[in-house]
Amino acid sequence: MAAKTLIIDGKQVSAENHTTILQAATDNGIAIPTLCHLEGVYDVGACRLCIVEVKGTAKLLPACTTRIYEGMEVTTDSERLRKYRRMTLELLFAERNHICAVCVANGHCELQALAYGLGMDHVRYDYCNPAWAVDASHRFMGMDHNRCILCTRCVRVCWHIEGAGTKNVAGRGTKSRIISDLNEPWGDSTTCTSCGKCVLACPTGALFHKGDTAGESVRDRSKLGFIVNAREKQQWTV
Amino acid sequence: MDRIKVATVWLGGCAGCHMSFLDLDEFLIDLAGRIELVYSPIADVKEYPEGVDLCLIEGAVCNEDNLELLHKVRARTKVLVSFGDCAVTCNVTSLRNYLGAANVDQILQRAYIEAADTNPVKPGLEGIVPRLLPKVRPVHDVVPVEHFLPGCPPSAPRIKAFFSNLLDHTPALSGAQLKFG
Ligand code: SF4
Ligand code: SF4
Ligand code: SF4
Ligand code: FES
Numbered sequence: 001m002a003a004k005t006l007i008i009d010g011k012q013v014s015a016e017n018h019t020t021i022l023q024a025a026t027d028n029g030i031a032i033p034t035l036c037h038l039e040g041v042y043d044v045g046a047c048r049l050c051i052v053e054v055k056g057t058a059k060l061l062p063a064c065t066t067r068i069y070e071g072m073e074v075t076t077d078s079e080r081l082r083k084y085r086r087m088t089l090e091l092l093f094a095e096r097n098h099i100c101a102v103c104v105a106n107g108h109c110e111l112q113a114l115a116y117g118l119g120m121d122h123v124r125y126d127y128c129n130p131a132w133a134v135d136a137s138h139r140f141m142g143m144d145h146n147r148c149i150l151c152t153r154c155v156r157v158c159w160h161i162e163g164a165g166t167k168n169v170a171g172r173g174t175k176s177r178i179i180s181d182l183n184e185p186w187g188d189s190t191t192c193t194s195c196g197k198c199v200l201a202c203p204t205g206a207l208f209h210k211g212d213t214a215g216e217s218v219r220d221r222s223k224l225g226f227i228v229n230a231r232e233k234q235q236w237t238v
Numbered sequence: 239m240d241r242i243k244v245a246t247v248w249l250g251g252c253a254g255c256h257m258s259f260l261d262l263d264e265f266l267i268d269l270a271g272r273i274e275l276v277y278s279p280i281a282d283v284k285e286y287p288e289g290v291d292l293c294l295i296e297g298a299v300c301n302e303d304n305l306e307l308l309h310k311v312r313a314r315t316k317v318l319v320s321f322g323d324c325a326v327t328c329n330v331t332s333l334r335n336y337l338g339a340a341n342v343d344q345i346l347q348r349a350y351i352e353a354a355d356t357n358p359v360k361p362g363l364e365g366i367v368p369r370l371l372p373k374v375r376p377v378h379d380v381v382p383v384e385h386f387l388p389g390c391p392p393s394a395p396r397i398k399a400f401f402s403n404l405l406d407h408t409p410a411l412s413g414a415q416l417k418f419g
Contacts, residue, residue: 093327097336100419101329101390107419116416121386122326122378129335129373 006072021063021074022050032076033085033114036151037064038201039225041160046151048088049114052076060084086118094125095174096132097146104144105205106214111149130174137187141199141209143178148206150176154198161227166192178206200224242291245277246321247311249304250331250374251297254391255322256280259294261394265401272405288314292404294321294387298328299375303368312381319400323390323418325377332374342370389417 002017008025015024020043025032035047045065052063055073060081063074075081092111100106132145150169155178158167166189170179180186199207200219208217230236248256256279262269276290277283286307293315299305312318323329334341351358361367377383387400396417 097332098327099329099333100327101323103419112418115418119416121388121416122320122376122383124378126379127328127332127335127376129332131336131338 004068004070004072006068006070006074008074009076015068019068021052021054021061021066021068021072024068025063025074025076030076032063033117034064035110035114035149035203036153038153038156038221040228041153041156041201041224044152044156047092047149049085051081051084053078053081082118085114086120089115089118089120090123090125092149093120093123094127096128096130096148099146103147103205104208104212104214104217105147108214108218109205110203128174132177135180135186136210137185138189138192138194139187139210140194141186141196141207143180143186144206144208145177146206147204148178149204150178151203152178153201153203154178154207157197157201157224161224162193162195162197164191164193164195167198197224241272241274243276243287243289244273245275245286245290245293245311245315246279247277247286247293247295247297247307248279249295249297249308249325249377250300251322251324251329253279253296255294255296255324258322258389258391258394259397262398263394265394265398269401286310286314290315292317292319294319295325295377295383296321298324298331299371299377299380300331301368301370305371305380308377308380317384318377318381319385319387320377320383321387322392323388326386326388327418328374328376329390335373339372342372346370390419392417 003014004017005012005014006024008028008030011028011030013024013028015027022032022034022037032052033049035049036045037043037050043064045062048062050063051060053075054061063076093115100112103109134145135143152169155167155169159165166180168179169176170183171177180189181191186192196209199209200221201224205217246256246259275281277286293311295308295311295318297304299308320326324331328335334345337344346360350360387397389396
């Protein structure tokens, strides 16, 4: 396979053709903050946390969906990038209702971890305080729309790892939301296999196992990547 | 060296942040040598004084008293610290905001009428119980705030780190020192 050489943060690296900037950076030990990216499923560029600067382009590009090219010069960390990443995070916090103190993901939440990492000690935007419900109709799992950041990780694992196609996105703009089947209570879904992959994939407290305490909601997301790897490469041992 | 004049105020919060402050244990003794506590719910001072150097503010801005005190605090204090999640994000106190325009009536109805075992009556005596604001607001939405110390409550080690940094003139917290919830 053809390889390309590029520069990431001043470091000369090479990566296979068609690799994304995120993949090339990760393979070379350069960490880029991500939120909607999940090992095991394709990327959609939903969260914009992974934005990077590419020389010759005024726009900031998402590292998870931008392919590398020969001679590309990428900057993954700068004042400007940190400013926009923090803004994006603050908007995510302001959009729905994130009350960490009473959230089941408190302490194991990727959104929180990114906020700490970027020094977000408060939100400068007005909180929207929208009225969202909790769908507790499923026997084992629940969905709290107040905590959802619409990363669609649940949708992608449900369709492309489990193959059930239960989870979907409905609505537009701030009314966008995750639904089950054709917008039915999750517990009434005829397609859901109750596999729990969506809960495993969710970076926040939006999807949870009923009865789990915050201490029990630690998730080993590498299981998802493991399943995909085992299936595609027939590698069942690590 | 003059001790810095420190105040703490308690707006719409559960007092947990103040409890956490008291959890500083023996560091309180070190602190006592370097600060002078000029106003606080744990000190018997009636009026918020002039010329305060630093004020820790616990709680969100929920009622008219909170609003009045906060403006006074801002006018009389050099450095304000939003102390704890309620001050920084509104936290649990903001739960009523989702109910929309009629939230004040709804929550008073629920708490004082529907949930009352005996003598159901809403607190409405003018000038005695402060009226609730139509929307709960974080402190920095009302007045400018210099520093933020989130956490529900901020743990004693984090409060200690904040004060230690502050006394060394670098009060901002980052990374591992940040914590919501
Ligand atoms: S989902 Fe994460 S950021 Fe949101 S309330 Fe829960 S712990 Fe906090
Ligand atoms: S439990 Fe499995 S099948 Fe059901 S919605 Fe979640 S991922 Fe889809
Ligand atoms: S429920 Fe969780 S995984 Fe699904 S879109 Fe919302 S935050 Fe992402
Ligand atoms: S991780 Fe790239 S846009 Fe979300």
